[in-house]
Amino acid sequence: MQRSWWKILAVLLLLYTFTAGFLVQVPVIGNLYQTIRNLFFHVPMWFGQMILLLVSMIFSIRYLRSGNLVDDIKAREFARTGIIFGILGLVTGAIWATYTWGEPWSNDPKQIAVAIALLIYLAYFVLRNSMPDIDKRARVSSVYNIFGYFIYVPLIMVLPRLVQSLHPGGEGVEGNPALGGQDLDPAMRMVFWPAVFGWTLLGVWMTTLLIRISKLKEKNWIHA
Amino acid sequence: MRKYFLLIILFLSSAFQLMAQPTADPSTMESHGKIYVVMAVCITIFTGIVIYLIRIDSKIASLEKKND
Numbered sequence: 001m002q003r004s005w006w007k008i009l010a011v012l013l014l015l016y017t018f019t020a021g022f023l024v025q026v027p028v029i030g031n032l033y034q035t036i037r038n039l040f041f042h043v044p045m046w047f048g049q050m051i052l053l054l055v056s057m058i059f060s061i062r063y064l065r066s067g068n069l070v071d072d073i074k075a076r077e078f079a080r081t082g083i084i085f086g087i088l089g090l091v092t093g094a095i096w097a098t099y100t101w102g103e104p105w106s107n108d109p110k111q112i113a114v115a116i117a118l119l120i121y122l123a124y125f126v127l128r129n130s131m132p133d134i135d136k137r138a139r140v141s142s143v144y145n146i147f148g149y150f151i152y153v154p155l156i157m158v159l160p161r162l163v164q165s166l167h168p169g170g171e172g173v174e175g176n177p178a179l180g181g182q183d184l185d186p187a188m189r190m191v192f193w194p195a196v197f198g199w200t201l202l203g204v205w206m207t208t209l210l211i212r213i214s215k216l217k218e219k220n221w222i223h224a
Numbered sequence: 225m226r227k228y229f230l231l232i233i234l235f236l237s238s239a240f241q242l243m244a245q246p247t248a249d250p251s252t253m254e255s256h257g258k259i260y261v262v263m264a265v266c267i268t269i270f271t272g273i274v275i276y277l278i279r280i281d282s283k284i285a286s287l288e289k290k291n292d
Contacts, residue, residue, distance in 0.1 A: 001281035018263065019263065
């Protein structure tokens with residue numbers, strides 16, 4: 001295997017997350033009780049997705065500048081892992097919501113927005129697969145990917161904050177008080193940020209595996 | 225490769241030894257609403273996934289070597 005320090009770091013950070021995440025003293029807020037520990041598992045999925053999709057967009061920009069098909073492969077695989085993180089985030093969120101908001105899907109603005117965001121990225125793959133010409137496919141889908149990211153960010157970061165939301169941070173949060181940015185418990189913060197970093201690195205590891213497989217499979221095109 | 229396995233096994237064995245030690249409180253695993261059981265399950269699953277990833281990684285590496 002390709003040895004890298006960051007793979008070890010990812011494993012250690014996540015072992016820390018799984019240990020400290022269950023042991024750390026958490027404040028009792030609203031009706032969350034112990035489910036607040038989901039902060040170390042559910043929320044990093046979204047942070048990880050944002051970072052992975054950002055990297056994907058950067059590689060799309062790089063492809064448009066360089067014309068190197070490897071950059072397009074990287075953009076594609078980072079988007080793929082990003083979608084997987086998004087689906088996991090959506091499912092874990094639904095499980096969490098069942099026991100705190102009363103139902104798995106309550107048409108919360110953030111739920112709807114991430115569902116749309118996921119569809120945008122699924123459409124990225126539909127678009128890719130609809131074009132047989134390799135260079136055209138890479139160019140068009142790179143442009144789409146860059147546009148997609150700038151729709152995705154307002155969808156999940158801006159819009160849910162402008163309206164009433166069950167998620168923390170929404171305007172006029174009622175019913176279920178939860179963690180906002182500033183009042184995150186310091187002890188939880190000590191677990192939360194390593195968790196975000198660890199989950200993201202794990203996503204990067206999976207992505208590099210996908211990229212290496214793609215490079216093997218498509219090496220005839222890359223060098224053509 | 226071996227380094228990774230060693231690291232993980234070392235980490236895990238120390239964690240489980242701590243749990244298995246017959247201390248003054250014999251019910252470590254049973255305390256706090258048995259939350260440690262959930263923790264052990266999660267760590268086990270995570271370790272399995274990591275070992276799986278390492279194996280995939282090394283399989284790809286050997287394929288890459290063949291293709292060079």
